[in-house]
Amino acid sequence: MEHYHFNILSRRSFLDKSMKTGLAVALSTLVDIPMVMKRALAEGNIGLNGKKLLFIWLRGANDGLNSVIPILDPSYATSRPALRVTTDPAATYGTPGPADYAFGSATDLYAYKMAIKLGNGFAALHPALKFLAPVYNAGDLALIHRVAYPRQSRSHFDSQNYWENGNPNNNLVKDGIFYRTMLEYLNDRAAQGAPSSALTGVSIQGSLPLILRGSAAPMTNLTDPLRYDLLGVPNDANGNLKATNYLNAANGYIVPDKRNRGLLQLQYENLRTTLTQFANIDFTEAGNTYQDGFTSNALGDDGITDGDTDWANAPGHNGRGYYLFPTNSEKNGGWRRPDNTTVFAKYAVPTSLHGFFANLKAAALVLNNTDAIIAGTEFGGFDTHVNQQADIINGTHPGLNRGIGWAMHALRKYFTLYHNKVDWNNEVVVTLSEFARTTIQNADVGTDHAEASVMFVAGGGIQGYNKTPGRSGVYGCSPSDSIPWVTGTSGSMFGIDSRYLKRIHDFRSVLGEIIRKHLGASDAQLGRIIPGYLDEANQHLRNGGTVLAPTYDKINTATKGEPGILI
């Protein structure tokens, strides 16, 4: 079904008018709002509780089984003879405890090449995800396994559409979950006659992704944040100032009201405001100075320097650790060692990820320094059909894992050490990926399109490892789960067609919990943001239950509902 937001559009143009003509007029005009548009009070807290969301789209379908590994399921090793991660004889994977990651040698950031023990007595991390360990041990990370949706599509195009528009098996919904979330915020503000933020949802990538797209309110995409300024008269700096001053002054010029003049007025004011906001953010490479803290800081010893004292002794970098956003070789770890040697394994992330980290940095900076509520970017290359793990650390998929691990680690440090408008405790970072990859490796030593995968969710408010005693940060990857992980050749890994991991979590439940508990949407709002959320009797998105075939699923499927990653 196509969604047309006539009422919402009307509300918005009402908002525009009230913004323009001042509160007195707005209040007097309130009387004339048709009943259907009336909403006396804000319904939720989106945008008002200081909470923000950062998303990372892992496009191409991440191999969840080689990220969060069911290491004690014997089928894992046998299904993937050339792709598996081996176990560490010294580790006790069956015993609950913190993520057990090894420092490795003094010269190699990723010396440890075996499965990293996780805290739930069953699962393990890929060693290339090593930098998730400190986030995990702080209790700030939820690793949610077996995530998919009913009647899973194995087409990239369709499945990305569904994840973004929040309507599985419906390609006709042309607006996205996060867009609708922001629309609820804007409507709340409009209902109160209160001004809304100039920036609400922001993506930093080629073009605005569907998840932020919609026709009733504009979201912002920045292909390049460095373009976000005006040119003026390019004669000298005076010229720019002159043009901008005249432009800004004209925002106050008075003309008769017409359709869209309110919107233009609002967005020109937004432009003026955000230009100022962006002008205060240094998006340039020179401004990328964010570094890890001392290894002995309050966050605990996170092992970032990896025992590499050479780094600590590098000129001008004493003990400051690595740059958080590796956007070039200089800022990507071991490059700056005194002997100036380049050892690939000492890079924090593969050099091919510099572009992604530039976008991630911009997204983080926008969230931290503006009033934007949701920001994100995408991370491509996960479609690993061929030769996916030629090298346990530097192969294709391990390289991608390194990007994920470092991103989470860096964001935690960034929002802790450099927080401005939002700190780590008010931040949630979530990854999306359209489906997983086959349990069994293919003839090309890669994996093909499958179903349920892993979502990574991080943030100071996440109820992860040991936040309450005995708690694990792994959701959905243990035989002791309420919907247990069944091991063996007829187990969970082969739940569908003997090749595909079967879901117990619906991605809509994960996003729903975040939007409801973290961002502060009301139940009614969530019902509009994620259609089906109020259809608990059939879809069980909130509390879980069995989703029945054929109405909603292909086979009867027991699901968890919201995973419970937030209080």
Add this chain to the structure above:
Amino acid sequence: MHRRIMVVAAAVAALFGIFTFSALAQKAPLSLTVSNDGTKSLRFPLTPGLDSLQIKTGTNLNSLGPVNSILVRKTPGGYVYTTSNQLPAQFYSLQLQQMSSNSLITANLLNRIAYGPTPDELERLAVIGPDAYINEQLAPETVPSSVDSYSSVKTNGVSLPPNTNWTLVTVTGNVSSATFYIYLRSAGQVNVDAMELHWSYVLTAITNTGGVLTTNVYTNYTANVLTNGDFELPFTTPWTIAGTTQTGSFRDTSVACSGSASLRVVATAAGTGNGNAIQQVVTNAPVTARGTNTSGQIWTNAISGLRSVIKFAYLPTPTSHMLTVRLSGDGTVGSGNDQPTDPEWVYATATGPATATPTLYIYLNGAGEGYIDDLKLVAGTVPEAGPNLLMNGNFEQPFGTGWSATANFDTSYVDNTVSHSGSGSLHIIAEDAGSGSGNAIFQTNLPIANTQPYTVSYWYRPATRGRALTVRLSGSFLNSVPDNQPSGIRRRLDRADFSAAIEDLRAWHCNNAVASPRQLLEILTQFFENHFVTQYSKTADYFDQYYDGLQNNVATDLEFREVSRWRAALMNPNCTFYDLLKVHVESPAEIIYLDTVVSRGDGNNVANENYGRELLELFTMGVDNGYDQYDIVAMSLSWTGWTVDIVDRADIDNPFALRSREYGRYPGVGFNAVSNIIGVWTFVFNNTWHGTNRAPILSVWDTNFPATDPKPLAGEAGKKKYAARFGPPWAGTSYQLVIPAGRTTPQTGILDGYDVIRHLSTNLHTAEFISVKLCQVFVHEDFVHGVYDYTDPNRSREAELIRQCILAWDTPGPGTVAGRGNIRRVLRTILNSDLFREYGNPLQKVKTPIEFVASSVRALRSVNADGSATATTDGYSFTSPLNRMGSMSLFNRAEPNGYPEYASAWISAGTLAERVRYIQSLLTAANASPARPGDAGNNFANPVALLQKKLAANQLLNASAIVDYVLGIIFPGEGRANLDQYRNAAIGYLNDGSADPSPNSTPFSQLSVSNAASSAYDIRVRGMVSYLMTLQRFQEQ
């Protein structure tokens, strides 16, 4: 007619009254209030299109005097005139003068049915009036347009013996097995010669020496692996003739492409390949290997991308297009071509001044070949008028007479086998790109004079695909690059030989938007292209399995053909919506885009619903407007078998045509390269895929049956009927569609689809939905479908306009489907409506990105006598701005709902930053610094040149006169009084020297008039125009 409103209020202290302006479209209260502070205030609202206002006051109604205008304040709530209440009883009069209705409608028309006003068009419409413009634009066939015209002839002035007409074919494709076949797919004869087969592959060799891995990647292209492919040896092993139909074939020593013999393929009936062809088993393809070499090193050869390249020559005959040359299995396939036609010659001219050292250059922009003939250079601006100043310009004499060549062109020669006239032409052979001086074919010491105008003219035979020909005089003021100009772009698109890419199509489309005199046609082209959305990149992906590198050009061709057919339909006065919908359903791009291409309804196949759903939801009736899921299922079956195939060009409109080129037996699955030679992809109807067992469409359905097997209720109860909201005579009448049974032949099965679109295009829901979309484009955004109650006496003005449109739609007349859905009749209804013509209508819409960019060039565009203009574009420079302003990728919309018309979809702080930057770049590009690269690309504007053309010389230092002129051309629909703040600011900007090259306080009136880029005058004028065009008001249309 000027609207002039006068309200007279007799007011005394403490009088409070409200007066209405009955003459205005909207009611405007006038009030007089007295405050406790001893003042009284006269208030009246802001008024659209207001040119001037005047308040007069006095104690005698017959002798009122104007008040001090400084005391009249403009506020968001309206005007306020405040004065002391201590005066005796006073009369007040308020005069509001709105702009003339002609000016208002002119401004609105140029913003809505054109891509924005131009200075020239504003002047023209002031003379002819807006209604004449409407009549003219509604009949584009009456408006001459030479924007993209070109002339060409197919001729070869030299008659040649047939033996020299050997046609060379090269095809690339994959290899699945390695037997080589030659056969005809029908009875016939053809000579073939010079056959070659090459392997082409990438080799990765990894060696392991003492634990050190070394990887080497080689690209290999082997020598010819066929034996006796030139047929110079007796026709024996390894050639064999399998089967019975090609057994008459023999080695023919009477004719040869090379050497002394060729192979005459003689077929008594169709060959098929294995077991029925002339064949040869070829040396096996290279294989993957691994092992240990002599030094004990472990090595592996991993071969990827094994392809083969087949080359052959054949002598065209009436059956030569049935020739197939291919590898066994799913391997590479080559075909013969249509019989060659005479060379196509294109005429080009250009005019420009000479320089002091006159040399004429001819070159290509890359390696390739081409022909040129009848090259003339004459004095003056008229082509071919006067003596030819070039020696041997007709190339009847050898190359050395008059001509020289350097570097990359030294193998060019006068070719006596091809000519436009006479017995020869210049065969240009470029080994690499030319550049003019030192790298071109040239003739020097021409008898021409410095700075005088000259005109070059010539016929040329288009060069190698992707190569552009340049003919120019030294100094480049006379510069002819015909392939990259609008006419050349159009020619390459028309030619459909895949020499045009998507960038060319976009450039053509955008050039038309800026320069075409048929502006409404351009607006409608964009509207229907966007309404009937298809996606270039999805088409390209589809053809990726058949082409090595040409799939993008094939996809471009399909987009161009689609848009050309809509334009052709719209040029017909009787064009109905059915005609446009028919183009859409027959478009290969659409068939691929919405998956009809693989939709089958035969046997146990379930028809793909994608097209059925979008046809109802997005292209005809509108979402939730008179249909349901059951209708979609029932209707999807009608579209099964609608697929695409490659046919002879003559069959482009024949859906029953046979495939003209072999491209492997598993289309859609394998990796079989289609012959790189011509053929045309078009809609074909595959009756064996067509499902015929269907329920009537637009029925009331029996819910006891599943949606996968819909069955209507019996009798009248099973027919969908128009809802009561449509009112008489329609409400309650059935619009069910029953498709006749027994359509089992191709010629009848195809009618199912046509029945559906004929029915849908006259359905009232379609009339409503399309009218709503048109009103959203031409009037304002807030029209909706599916909800208006046309029987409600208090229906909104919007509902009433849609009702009028539906009435116009449902009126019979000449044309298809009894003339219902006549596009011009509906448009005329809209353009003549009060909603369109009222004072509040202009400037209440926001430009989409293409409207914004096109209107920015047009705003300052005045065309000179020689075709140059004060603002112009190359068309290609729209792509980047359109992407930046919100990912408007023309011809490549991913979602089937098309780009939105809502302002809120396009206007955000982020996109506004791009719009502002674009304008700033457009107008200050001359001064752009390297650190601020030109966002506007090759879109240019020269506002000083425009002012010099349009204003008297003594006004060029008058800031007020200049600002008034600029305001008049860029905001013609606003009204002077509403622009007073903009005017003052713009005058202030001109007088503000703070951003001059040397900041100063020199007022504008003391500058030197100059359009030199670094002059203060130019900087200030460009800055002021840029300033006005970056404002909110320029976002409006």
